[in-house]
Amino acid sequence: xxxxxxxxxxxxxxxxxxxxxxxxxxxxxxxxxxxxxxxxxxxxxxxxxxxxxxxxxxxxxxxxxxxxxxxxxxxxxxxxxxxxxxxxxxxxxxxxxxxxxxxxxxxxxxxxxxxxxxxxxxxxxxxxxxxxxxxxxxxxxxxxxxxxxxxxxxxxxxxxxxxxxxxxxxxxxxxxxxxxxxxxxxxxxxxxxxxxxxxxxxxxxxxxxxxxxxxxxxxxxxxxxxxxxxxxxxxxxxxxxxxxxxxxxxxxxxxxxxxxxxxxxxxxxxxxxxxxxxxxxxxxxxxxxxxxxxxxxxxxxxxxxxxxxxxxxxxxxxxxxxxxxxxxxxxxxxxxxxxxxxxxxxxxxxxxxxxxxxxxxxxxxxxxxxxxxxxxxxxxxxxxxxxxxxxxxxxxxxxxxxxxxxxxxxxxxxxxxxxxxxxxxxxxxxxxxxxxxxxxxxxxxxxxxxxxxxxxxxxxxxxxxxxxxxxxxxxxxxx
Amino acid sequence: xxxxxxxxxxxxxxxxxxxxxxxxxxxxxxxxxxxxxxxxxxxxxxxxxxxxxxxxxxxxxxxxxxxxxxxxxxxxxxxxxxxxxxxxxxxxxxxxxxxxxxxxxxxxxxxxxxxxxxxxxxxx
Numbered sequence: 001x002x003x004x005x006x007x008x009x010x011x012x013x014x015x016x017x018x019x020x021x022x023x024x025x026x027x028x029x030x031x032x033x034x035x036x037x038x039x040x041x042x043x044x045x046x047x048x049x050x051x052x053x054x055x056x057x058x059x060x061x062x063x064x065x066x067x068x069x070x071x072x073x074x075x076x077x078x079x080x081x082x083x084x085x086x087x088x089x090x091x092x093x094x095x096x097x098x099x100x101x102x103x104x105x106x107x108x109x110x111x112x113x114x115x116x117x118x119x120x121x122x123x124x125x126x127x128x129x130x131x132x133x134x135x136x137x138x139x140x141x142x143x144x145x146x147x148x149x150x151x152x153x154x155x156x157x158x159x160x161x162x163x164x165x166x167x168x169x170x171x172x173x174x175x176x177x178x179x180x181x182x183x184x185x186x187x188x189x190x191x192x193x194x195x196x197x198x199x200x201x202x203x204x205x206x207x208x209x210x211x212x213x214x215x216x217x218x219x220x221x222x223x224x225x226x227x228x229x230x231x232x233x234x235x236x237x238x239x240x241x242x243x244x245x246x247x248x249x250x251x252x253x254x255x256x257x258x259x260x261x262x263x264x265x266x267x268x269x270x271x272x273x274x275x276x277x278x279x280x281x282x283x284x285x286x287x288x289x290x291x292x293x294x295x296x297x298x299x300x301x302x303x304x305x306x307x308x309x310x311x312x313x314x315x316x317x318x319x320x321x322x323x324x325x326x327x328x329x330x331x332x333x334x335x336x337x338x339x340x341x342x343x344x345x346x347x348x349x350x351x352x353x354x355x356x357x358x359x360x361x362x363x364x365x366x367x368x369x370x371x372x373x374x375x376x377x378x379x380x381x382x383x384x385x386x387x388x389x390x391x392x393x394x395x396x397x398x399x400x401x402x403x404x405x406x407x408x409x410x411x412x413x414x415x416x417x418x419x420x421x422x423x424x425x426x427x428x429x430x431x432x433x434x435x436x437x438x439x440x441x442x443x444x445x446x447x448x449x450x451x452x453x454x455x456x457x458x459x460x461x462x463x464x465x466x467x468x469x470x471x472x473x474x475x476x477x478x479x
Numbered sequence: 480x481x482x483x484x485x486x487x488x489x490x491x492x493x494x495x496x497x498x499x500x501x502x503x504x505x506x507x508x509x510x511x512x513x514x515x516x517x518x519x520x521x522x523x524x525x526x527x528x529x530x531x532x533x534x535x536x537x538x539x540x541x542x543x544x545x546x547x548x549x550x551x552x553x554x555x556x557x558x559x560x561x562x563x564x565x566x567x568x569x570x571x572x573x574x575x576x577x578x579x580x581x582x583x584x585x586x587x588x589x590x591x592x593x594x595x596x597x598x599x600x601x602x603x
Contacts, residue, residue, distance in 0.1 A: 029588055036588075036595045 017067030017077030017129075020055040020085055024122045027051025031115040041111070048096060048114050052089045052121065059086040063478055073193060074132045081129035083331055083478055084256035088124035091248035091338050092117055097456035098346035099241035102353040105156055113153060116146040117245060124253035133182040133192040133214070136257055140178065140221070143253060144171045147246060151238040163237025170230045174220040181213025185264075198263055211264035218261070222254035224310050225280040228303045232287075235299035240349035243295060247302045247345060248338045255309050255334065259327050262316050270318035274404070274412035277314055280307030281419040288426045292361050294348050297426060298341070301385060304423060305337060311409070311416055312400045318407035325406060328479050329399035335474070336384065336392030336467045343460030344381040347374065350453045354446055361430065366439025371446050375434045377457050384464045386427035387420050392467025541598055552586050555579075 015022075030047035034040040059082045067077035096117060103110055119142060126139030148171065152164025186192055188207040189200035202211060220227040235243045265273065284304025291297040309330055316326040351358035358364070368375040384393035397420065404413045467474060519526065559579050566575045593599060 029585065032588055032592050036591050 013067045014070045017062065017070035017075065020058040020062070020082075020089070021122055021125050023051050023054040023058060024089070024118055024125060028115055028118045028122065031111060031118060035111045035115075044111055044114060045100075048118065049093065051118065052093050055089045055121075055125070056086055059083070059089065069131065073195065074135045075126070075129045076131045077129055079478075080327055080331060081256065084128040084252055084334070085125045087252045087331075087334055087338050088128060088249045089121055091245060091252065091342055092121040094248070094338070094342035094346055094456050094460065095241045095245035097452040098244060098349040098450075099239075100452050101450050102239060102241055102349055103154075106154060109153075113150065116150050120146040120150070120245070121249065124249050127253040128256040130257060130260070131194050133178075133185070133194075137175075137178060137182070139253070141175065143250065144175065147171075147242070147250070150242040150245075151234060153239050153242065157237075159237035160239065161237075163234045166230055166237075167234045170220065174217040174227075177213045177220070178217035181210045181215075181217065184210030184213065186210075194260060202264065203266075208266055211261075211266070214261060215258070215264060218254055218258045219276075222251055222258065222309070223280075223303050223306050224276055225283045225303070225307070228280065228283065228306070231303055232296050232299045235302065236293065236295045240295065240345060240352050243299075244342055244345035244349060247298070248342050251302070251306060251309070252334050252338065255313075255330055258313055259316060259330065262313050265317050270314050270407070270409070273317055274311060274314035274409050277307045277310035278412050278415045278419070280304065280310060281416055282307075285419050285423045285426075288423070291426070294359055294361055294364075294430075295345075297361065297430075298345055298348070301423070301426070302341065304419070305341070305385070308397060308400055308416065308420075309333060311404050311412060314409055314412065315400075315403040315407040318404075318409055320403050320407040322403070322406060325403040326400075329396070329403045331479070332399050332467070332471075332474070333396030335478075336396040336464065339460040339463040339467070340381050340384040340391075340393055343377065343457055343464070344385065346453065346456060346460070347378050347381070350374075350450060350457075351446060353450075358446070361433055362440070364430065364433045365437040367446065368435035370439070374446070374457070377461050379431045379434055380461055380464060382427040382430050384468070386424045390465075390468045392464045395468055395471050538601065545593060545598065548586070548589065552583070555582065 027047055027050070030040075030051070031044055034044040034047065062077050062082035063079050063086070066079045066082065069076050096114065099110075099113070103113070106113070123139045123142030123144070123146070127136055127143060128139075130136035130139055148164055148168040151167045152161045154160035182192060184206050185197060185202075188204050188210065189197055189202065191197060191200065200207075202208065216227065220230075223231045235247065238246065281304045284300045284302070284307060288297050288300035288304065291300060312326045312330040312333070315329075320326050348359070351363075355363075364375075364378075368379075380391065384391035387394045387397040401413050401417060404416070556579070559575065563572070563575070566572050
């Protein structure tokens, strides 16, 4: 009874640390209330945007003055968790801004779509700060279940329903792996909190098995080889704004926790993780080379980027002499990736909402002449994804590879850099198609001038350039 | 290397071995007389009238989901009701009551949403 009473004693730090999550929760309730009372419906967008902007604002406060461990050590409102949370909330805003005219048949259900996106964002915020395997699992399910529904949101289409079912079946399997792993860890150490697991000796076969299962389920979520097979089909079948959100936000939340539990890997696993990272980059980049569908191309590119981030985890496991190096590198990489991939997927969503033929790479021919602004933004995102200097993507890659080199992962770093060069093969193909190939007869026109899409494209463009040109400004404030 | 689990694994081996042994032995030694009666779905009772794979109304799933929602609500409320006295004695009564009220309010909103969307209408 004493322990119970301790837990209920909320204090100010608890509330401050949980404030971003409470803001998103209010957004969910308001979005649902707008579905109940039709008079509130016009305010739905305001509630969505307001709750996420409030969450971002509160996260910025938490980065400046972290609340530390709250809720009896179940959640850590640390600076890095808050920064990951900020990125997740941003990715939700980006995905939402491109979704406004996307749904045609499903437009009456847009309110549910927004509420589900907010639920998933709340799950991400919980995942980013979880200091306990059970807290993390609550966040994971709060993220996954809405995403299963969102993947199948265009329910009149076979590919969308198939994407939802595939994601659900594999996701449920991964959740089972996670729970089984957590149970084994509990059986061998008697605790589920990360602090307790860190203190316990995890050399027993039972604990090693548990750690391996937990890490494998996380590998599934962030689409690391050999758990990446669901990615192309699910990304292609899901509505593109949802794909945008999946590719950016889920990856940020998954890697946030993967860095937290990297200590579960036994000594010597660094080389294995590095090998998996290189294999992930190889599979993603080589498969992307032959894609003609934009969403599949970006899906394989997303797999490759998960590989680069995994190299950061390997650097952490191998013991980077700069202790915070790998995590900071991953945060910077993720920051650039949210805006780059968010913008790239988002522009595909914008074009697709006008004409589905734009999903094919060939439909981009001659777009540079007809819509130079849009083509320039898309080209910038391609260059940043490919890691060109002066873009945020370049510095992110640089920080990750620098950390891996400090940790003596020379072979994997060299292979990773070589594979980044391979990746330019398909990123530059998109740029070339945009600017150098003439438009075909009867090519689809692009008239769309969605205001929110334009604003967010500008935001992404500015952020990608700012992260590439003025890294000091960000490093000073957020790291 | 005997561990506490060694006995369990030996038992597992015996069980699996026994099942395999009995199945193989009965297949090898038993007499087989096929007839039409043995091939029918049930040797006693009625023949099945229709395929087993029929489509079930989606409504059953909706009801199941709603049941879980309010079932879990009851679980939390009973836990709170059981320890309300202790909370009051410790001076946390008002705080915990506010927390439970917030929880019920969220669920009330969910119920209103389901109602509005027609989830409670059975014959649609």
